[in-house]
Amino acid sequence: xxxxxxxxxxxxxxxxxxxxxxxxxxxxxxxxxxxxxxxxxxxxxxxxxxxxxxxxxxxxxxxxxxxxxxxxxxxxxxxxxxxxxxxxxxxxxxxxxxxxxxxxxxxxxxxxxxxxxxxxxxxxxxxxxxxxxxxxxxxxxxxxxxxxxxxxxxxxxxxxxxxxxxxxxxxxxxxxxxxxxxxxxxxxxxxxxxxxxxxxxxxxxxxxxxxxxxxxxxxxxxxxxxxxxxxxxxxxxxxxxxxxxxxxxxxxxxxxxxxxxxxxxxxxxxxxxxxxxxxxxxxxxxxxxxxxxxxxxxxxxxxxxxxxxxxxxxxxxxxxxxxxxxxxxxxxxxxxxxxxxxxxxxxxxxxxxxxxxxxxxxxxxxxxxxxxxxxxxxxxxxxxxxxxxxxxxxxxxxxxxxxxxxxxxxxxxxxxxxxxxxxxxxxxxxxxxxxxxxxxxxxxxxx
Amino acid sequence: xxxxxxxxxxxxxxxxxxxxxxxxxxxxxxxxxxxxxxxxxxxxxxxxxxxxxxxxxxxxxxxxxxxxxxxxxxxxxxxxxxxxxxxxxxxxxxxxxxxxxxxxxxxxxxxxxxxxxxxxxxxxxxxxxxxxxxxxxxxxxxxxxxxxxxxxxxxxxxxxxxxxxxxxxxxxxxxxxxxxxxxxxxxxxxxxxxxxxxxxxxxxxxxxxxxxxxxxxxxxxxxxxxxxxxxxxxxxxxxxxxxxxxxxxxxxxxxxxxxxxxxxxxxxxxxxxxxxxxxxxxxxxxxxxx
Numbered sequence: 001x002x003x004x005x006x007x008x009x010x011x012x013x014x015x016x017x018x019x020x021x022x023x024x025x026x027x028x029x030x031x032x033x034x035x036x037x038x039x040x041x042x043x044x045x046x047x048x049x050x051x052x053x054x055x056x057x058x059x060x061x062x063x064x065x066x067x068x069x070x071x072x073x074x075x076x077x078x079x080x081x082x083x084x085x086x087x088x089x090x091x092x093x094x095x096x097x098x099x100x101x102x103x104x105x106x107x108x109x110x111x112x113x114x115x116x117x118x119x120x121x122x123x124x125x126x127x128x129x130x131x132x133x134x135x136x137x138x139x140x141x142x143x144x145x146x147x148x149x150x151x152x153x154x155x156x157x158x159x160x161x162x163x164x165x166x167x168x169x170x171x172x173x174x175x176x177x178x179x180x181x182x183x184x185x186x187x188x189x190x191x192x193x194x195x196x197x198x199x200x201x202x203x204x205x206x207x208x209x210x211x212x213x214x215x216x217x218x219x220x221x222x223x224x225x226x227x228x229x230x231x232x233x234x235x236x237x238x239x240x241x242x243x244x245x246x247x248x249x250x251x252x253x254x255x256x257x258x259x260x261x262x263x264x265x266x267x268x269x270x271x272x273x274x275x276x277x278x279x280x281x282x283x284x285x286x287x288x289x290x291x292x293x294x295x296x297x298x299x300x301x302x303x304x305x306x307x308x309x310x311x312x313x314x315x316x317x318x319x320x321x322x323x324x325x326x327x328x329x330x331x332x333x334x335x336x337x338x339x340x341x342x343x344x345x346x347x348x349x350x351x352x353x354x355x356x357x358x359x360x361x362x363x364x365x366x367x368x369x370x371x372x373x374x375x376x377x378x379x380x381x382x383x384x385x386x387x388x389x390x391x392x393x394x395x396x397x398x399x400x401x402x403x404x405x406x407x408x409x410x411x412x413x414x415x416x417x418x419x420x421x422x423x424x425x426x427x428x429x430x431x432x433x434x435x436x437x438x439x440x441x442x443x444x445x446x447x
Numbered sequence: 448x449x450x451x452x453x454x455x456x457x458x459x460x461x462x463x464x465x466x467x468x469x470x471x472x473x474x475x476x477x478x479x480x481x482x483x484x485x486x487x488x489x490x491x492x493x494x495x496x497x498x499x500x501x502x503x504x505x506x507x508x509x510x511x512x513x514x515x516x517x518x519x520x521x522x523x524x525x526x527x528x529x530x531x532x533x534x535x536x537x538x539x540x541x542x543x544x545x546x547x548x549x550x551x552x553x554x555x556x557x558x559x560x561x562x563x564x565x566x567x568x569x570x571x572x573x574x575x576x577x578x579x580x581x582x583x584x585x586x587x588x589x590x591x592x593x594x595x596x597x598x599x600x601x602x603x604x605x606x607x608x609x610x611x612x613x614x615x616x617x618x619x620x621x622x623x624x625x626x627x628x629x630x631x632x633x634x635x636x637x638x639x640x641x642x643x644x645x646x647x648x649x650x651x652x653x654x655x656x657x658x659x660x661x662x663x664x665x666x667x668x669x670x671x672x673x674x675x676x677x678x679x680x681x682x683x684x685x686x687x688x689x690x691x692x693x694x695x696x697x698x699x700x701x702x703x704x705x706x707x708x709x710x711x712x713x714x715x716x717x718x719x720x721x722x723x724x725x726x727x728x729x730x731x732x733x734x735x736x737x
Contacts (some may be wrong), residue, residue, distance in 0.1 A: 041552060044545045045607075048687075053605045062601045253499055260492035263485055299717040303680045303690070304709055307697060311514035314502025321496055391592045395683055400500060400593060405684075408596055421593050428588045 014275035039166040067173055069418035072194040080145040084150040095200040115188055132171055141167055149245040193415050195241055202235045251423060253317040254399035258385035262325030266378045269329045273336030297330030306392045320397030325387050372443045379435035387433045390424055400424055521702020532707040540711045543688035546609045546678035551671045554617025562625030563651050567628060586619025591677055599685040609678050617670055628662045646694035661730045668723035675719050679712055
């Protein structure tokens with residue numbers, strides 16, 4: 001490969017001015033744009049006080065959320081006056097286990113508690129010994145009713161907090177040993193969602209899948225009023241803790257908000273769009289009026305419409321339907337009228353030449369041309385409105401958004417929050433795929 | 448009359464006529480079916496919604512104008528002081544617009560990067576494309592509300608929550624559109640660059656980016672419009688900006704303040720719509736598809 005002569009380069013650059021030696025302004029424009037953008041990003045981040053906000057992050061809450069969303073804990077509590085440990089789910093008084101699990105063994109005066117990967121606890125008389133796994137050391141703590149618990153053997157590690165009222169040990173996220181003047185409390189975490197299928201109090205709780213299946217098809221009626229499979233479904237649907245029935249009903253409301261709101265908007269927007277198109281409606285004033293009406297509907301935005309409708313119709317999905325319907329009539333009307341203006345008028349003229357009425361002219365001459373835009377935009381809006389319906393649901397329009405907000409506000413049912421988030425994402429993905437499939441089917445099918 | 452006669456006499460023509468009738472019958476059946484399905488969804492959905500609602504449709508219809516009327520009378524009562532109110536809420540509007548612009552920039556940059564590795568024609572490795580598309584889908588499926596609520600809880604009420612929430616969703620939404628643009632790009636410049644030994648990054652920078660950038664920017668501006676609305680809404684769950692102020696005054700029912708914020712918000716939304724529409728037309732030209 002030979003180097004091109006400088007004369008050749010000069011000739012080339014003379015033939016194509018501005019390609020080889022681009023003007024300085026053009027060459028530095030991208031860098032200038034990038035610089036301005038980066039400066040803007042950092043400037044506005046600084047105006048949001050990012051450093052202070054990030055340093056004040058409640059990482060403990062986030063950790064708790066993630067832990068609680070996929071694990072549940074069993075509390076083993078012993079009041080110091082009584083010798084027995086009481087086991088309950090998350091410390092609830094209504095979810096107390098009757099049977100002692102295998103990981104808590106009592107032999108005479110001694111109690112052995114297996115904490116899985118966090119080692120084990122041995123209690124005898126007035127001493128509690130904690131043996132972390134894979135460690136030689138043991139931590140021995142003396143306790144008694146009314147006495148301050150004391151670490152008598154071992155050096156307190158950083159996960160142990162001892163004060164003049166209690167000793168609190170958290171060797172990992174999955175275990176906690178907590179001794180006070182009046183009680184011993186031991187928490188052990190297990191992976192999974194406890195009582196997801198049936199209530200703690202339900203007679204079906206704790207049965208395996210095989211047992212449930214055989215109960216469903218045969219066996220004595222558990223409830224004389226209904227068949228076993230009905231009873232099983234009833235128990236699942238009315239699970240007090242997970243509230244499957246209510247959650248799915250809320251989900252249905254959200255989907256209805258999106259579907260009905262968008263469909264009605266599309267139906268109303270179509271004739272209005274014809275009236276707003278310059279090639280259909282010759283009256284300029286009317287066109288201008290309808291276009292500003294579209295702008296008005298669109299500009300007010302779902303947020304404000306939902307506030308107004310919530311005042312009128314009360315809290316609930318009806319207000320959500322109307323909020324979506326009003327905003328999207330504006331958005332879809334604008335899109336449709338642009339599509340109509342771009343339509344080829346020759347087809348309409350051809351149909352007019354056969355003596356068709358003006359309705360027939362639009363129906364067979366214009367409408368087939370804008371059909372793909374009509375369907376694809378409608379489906380696209382339906383999909384994106386599923387998300388919007390979740391959001392305005394949280395503002396008070398009901399549905400799954402409100403349910404999500406409720407479970408988050410309680411700040412303890414994180415597993416329910418995770419469940420609802422998973423359901424929302426599932427529905428959004430389903431709507432996304434369904435609208436894509438329908439779009440391909442309807443548009444390619446019609447061509 | 449004579450056409451009818453020939454149609455029934457000529458077997459070939461009769462066959463065609465029958466086929467046409469079958470086809471048009473099945474088409475009209477589909478049309479009727481579609482209309483019935485839509486009607487069922489609308490009527491059924493409406494009934495479900497009406498039952499779940501705390502107030503009823505017919506009861507609400509008569510009081511529909513009550514709230515707007517309240518706000519308008521309240522605004523009228525405030526007199527000239529109303530303009531001072533509008534002025535006092537301007538910084539919050541700036542904050543909301545900042546949230547929208549910032550999240551659009553972040554989403555644009557990351558979405559563009561993601562789209563290049565998620566386009567089938569630009570990356571040979573099918574596994575990478577598949578994984579990147581799933582990443583894209585997950586980003587897109589997460590409603591902003593969910594992320595914003597979790598962040599408000601851990602970060603406290605801050606606009607940063609809205610920025611991250613909106614940006615996260617924008618990455619997925621833009622990456623999907625961008626990768627579609629990439630897949631429609633002309634591959635000849637890429638082949639040319641490949642033949643002179645350009646690296647993959649250089650092929651993308653000089654072969655693909657100049658073709659797709661106008662479309663990217665146009666989609667980005669469209670997204671900005673959507674994000675202005677989204678960031679206003681997220682204020683309602685505590686993520687700062689004009690939405691947070693609106694929530695306060697709505698809860699306290701300060702009519703003049705409500706109207707001041709609504710006017711600002713609507714003006715901003717319409718203004719940005721027009722600006723971005725104008726910029727998009729300038730970018731793509733009048734015949735553009737977007």
